[in-house]
Amino acid sequence: MNAEKRQQIFERLQAANPSPTTELEYSSTFELLIAVILSAQATDVGVNKATRPLFKVANTPAAILALGVDGLKAYIKTIGLFNTKAENVIKTCRALVEEHNSVVPDNRKALEALPGVGRKTANVVLNTAFRQPAMAVDTHIFRVSNRTGIAPGKTVLEVEKKLLRHVPKPFLLDAHHWLILHGRYVCVARKPRCGACTISDLCDYKEKTEY
Template structure:
């Protein structure tokens, strides 16, 4: 059965609930500057945030600027990130990106999509994360969690990540758009999981359009009193 798109009223309620649950959502990647975030997100491709944090918690105290990481060289960087998947290619890309930042951007992370996506190892999703998290721009990085959640709930039905991204940016009210990326990732990671979604614990299951949600314990109505502040 095809999932119907949420109505404006459903979407408004959906994000009001997520905001009430997590008033100040943040990425689970550890970083303290736009450059650290750029490196962390680049390393996080096909890897968990936990594994990336374990590596960068050792790397960043030693090198957390384009010059410092570039000075490590590819082999030196590998020693810090070798526990992360695809670390060989990631090390090469990060070093090349550092060189480009130094030579073309005065060592500063660009705040526009074109320059970010020109950096080695930086695709649309990584650029969206940096633009949103570091610079507060209303972009939407669609990962596996958000793609699943958008299609499952009816929030943003699309055949590919780009369709889902465009749909989300179009339908999410302006008051929620900047923080929505984090709300959706966290909800998809911890509640609306792939194999066994926790519909019985979900604070937005009554505005969700997934036909199978009741099989996973969803209630017909939700008590907002149970939403954690």
């Protein structure tokens, strides 16, 4: 795919959704970090249902730390892998209190040093909270990047690097959100909704559907 096509694709995605953002609910950088940790192999809807009551009673590192692992589990038990996630969140809250003065760090190295925070989680926080040009490649973005031809790659890291290199700079900060929403609602896994797609004529996917 050439640069002109990519430019047109992101112009259209921007026109359709000028201010995209995550569907996770949060009111602080710390809440976003916890929500993203909990969202691994879970839906944003499911995470939001759990964090709404949780954040009402505990939305700081010290407050969640005070709940303890068992206290936290009571709030997140509906989320997949909640046992492991509860332990990681408590460890992360302890690290934030003891090493970062309860402030979420704004650099990749410090973020990835937190328990339960991998490259993808760090990228979401860096991009969404700190507005840095990071690209969190999940299954939706991996699929859309390969299927459309925007940034084909065999691995998540390869797709991430290609997106950072090929997405036109004016769109780089919001590209992550446009692509994930496109993959979640239009370019879906089993049968993409090509008939409802605003970029279908620019897309390299050969087996287009009418729906």
